[in-house]
Amino acid sequence: MESYDFLLDLAIILISTKLLGLVTKRFQMPQVVGALLAGLIFGPAVLNILKETDFINKTSEIGVIVLMFTAGLETDVKELKKTGKASAIIALIGVIVPFLGGYVIAAIYNTRIGSDASASVFLQNMFIGVILTATSVSITVETLKEIGKLNTRAGNAILGAALIDDILGIIALTIVTSLADTSVKLSKILLLIISFFLLTAVIGFIFHYLFGLYIKRCKGDKRRFVIVAFAFCLVLSYLADEVFGVADITGAFMAGLIISTLPRSNYIASRFNTLSYIFLSPIFFASIGLKVVLPAMTGQIIIFSLLLLFLAILTKIVGCGIGAKLCGYTNQESMQIGCGMISRGEVALIIANKGAALGLLSSVFFGPIIITVIITTVISPIFLKLAFRSKKGMVLETTNSLVEDYNEMGRME
Numbered sequence: 001m002e003s004y005d006f007l008l009d010l011a012i013i014l015i016s017t018k019l020l021g022l023v024t025k026r027f028q029m030p031q032v033v034g035a036l037l038a039g040l041i042f043g044p045a046v047l048n049i050l051k052e053t054d055f056i057n058k059t060s061e062i063g064v065i066v067l068m069f070t071a072g073l074e075t076d077v078k079e080l081k082k083t084g085k086a087s088a089i090i091a092l093i094g095v096i097v098p099f100l101g102g103y104v105i106a107a108i109y110n111t112r113i114g115s116d117a118s119a120s121v122f123l124q125n126m127f128i129g130v131i132l133t134a135t136s137v138s139i140t141v142e143t144l145k146e147i148g149k150l151n152t153r154a155g156n157a158i159l160g161a162a163l164i165d166d167i168l169g170i171i172a173l174t175i176v177t178s179l180a181d182t183s184v185k186l187s188k189i190l191l192l193i194i195s196f197f198l199l200t201a202v203i204g205f206i207f208h209y210l211f212g213l214y215i216k217r218c219k220g221d222k223r224r225f226v227i228v229a230f231a232f233c234l235v236l237s238y239l240a241d242e243v244f245g246v247a248d249i250t251g252a253f254m255a256g257l258i259i260s261t262l263p264r265s266n267y268i269a270s271r272f273n274t275l276s277y278i279f280l281s282p283i284f285f286a287s288i289g290l291k292v293v294l295p296a297m298t299g300q301i302i303i304f305s306l307l308l309l310f311l312a313i314l315t316k317i318v319g320c321g322i323g324a325k326l327c328g329y330t331n332q333e334s335m336q337i338g339c340g341m342i343s344r345g346e347v348a349l350i351i352a353n354k355g356a357a358l359g360l361l362s363s364v365f366f367g368p369i370i371i372t373v374i375i376t377t378v379i380s381p382i383f384l385k386l387a388f389r390s391k392k393g394m395v396l397e398t399t400n401s402l403v404e405d406y407n408e409m410g411r412m413e
Helices: 005-026 031-042 054-073 077-082 084-113 121-133 137-146 153-180 186-217 223-243 248-260 265-290 299-326 331-340 345-357 363-388 391-412
Strands: none
Touching: 005 031, 005 054, 005 265, 031 137, 031 265, 031 363, 054 137, 054 223, 054 248, 054 265, 077 084, 077 153, 077 248, 084 121, 084 153, 084 299, 121 153, 121 299, 121 345, 121 363, 137 153, 137 265, 137 331, 137 345, 137 363, 153 186, 153 248, 153 299, 153 331, 153 345, 186 223, 186 248, 223 248, 223 265, 248 265, 265 345, 299 331, 299 363, 331 363, 345 363
16 A cells, blocks of 8 residues: 655654744754754654655655755856856865875774774775765855855855865775775766766856756746746756766856856746745655664764764864965955865765775774764854854844744734
8 A cells, every 4th residue: 555654754854843943043053954953853863753764765865966956056156157166276275184194094993993894904994084074065165154144255155165075085085995896986987077077168158058048038938947047957967966976066066157147037037946945855854854863872883973973073074264364365265164164064974874884994983973963063063154244144134034023012912
C-alpha cells in the first residue's frame, strides 16, 4: 500500500521551520537558524519525529539548487568580477589554514583515541584536515539575502571565495583519496573541472544570446521565461555533478549568473524566491538537521570535539581574514568574510561519509565532526549578522522592531 506519510512530514517541516524562524528572529538572529534547529529538534538527534526519506533528500537537493540559482540571478556580475582575484586568494588561504589546523589536532589526538579505520594514521589526519576546509555556501547565501548584504563588496567576496573553496575542496579530497585508492587520478579530476568551466562558458554564451532574443520577441505569458530558465539551471547542475564531478550548486550558480544580465531576470528571480520561501528552502535546511545522529561520546572525545570546533571557527576566520586583508579589505570587511566562511553544513557531512566509505575516517571521529558541523552551521548566520551590523543598523533594526510591536498591539486592540 502506498504511504502518504511524506505529506505529514512536509507539513511538520513547513510549520516548525517557520515558527522557529520567527522565534530566532525575535532574538535578533537570522531565521535560517530556526530552520536548522527545526531539523535538529524534530529529527533523530532529539525527538525523532522526522526521519530522512527519499522524498526529503531529493526535494532538499532541488532546494539548494534553486537557492544557488537565485543567488546567481541576484548577483552583481560587475562587482563579482572585481572580487575575482581577491576571492581566489581568500579561498586559497581559507583552505590551507583549516587544513593545517585539522591535521595538527588530529595528529595530536589520533594516538590517544585509537582508530578502527583501514587507512594509515597519516591519511586519517589529512582527511580530517580536508573536512575542515569545507564551506557550506548555501547557509551563507540565505543569511546574506535575509539581511540584504548579498551584493555588498564583502558579500560578493564571500560568494566567490566559497565557490572557489568548493573546487579547492574537491582537489584536496582527490589528493587524499588518490593516496588511498590508486584508481583515483588527480590529473583527470583537474581536467574535468577545467572542462566544465570551458563548456559552461560556451553553453552560457549561446544560451544568453538565444534566450535574450526570445525574451525580447516574446509578448506573451512571462511565466514561460521562468520555465526555460529553470530547465537551463537543472541541465547545467546535472552536467556539473554527473559528468564533470563538480558540485551541482556550482552549475546552478553559473546558470543564474548567465541569466542575471538579461531583461526579466528580476522577474525570474522573484518567482524562484517565492518558490524557495514557501516550499524548497524549509525542506533543505531542515534536512541538514535530519542528517545528524549523535553517537556515544567519551571524555577524550568530548575534549577533542571542543578543540576541533574551536579550530574550525578560528582557522576560517583567521585564514579568510588574512586573505581579505592582503587584498585590501578593511578590518570589518575581513571579519565579515571570515564569518561568512565558517559554516561547514551538509558539505562536511558528505565528505565525512565519503571518507568513512573509503576507510579514511575512523568511526570514533564521527561524533566530533557532527558536533562541529552542527555548531558551525548554526552559529555562522549569527556571527555573519553581527559582523555586518553597524551602530546605525542596530538603531534602525531596534526602531523597526518597536514599530512592529506597536502595530501588533494596535491590531490586538
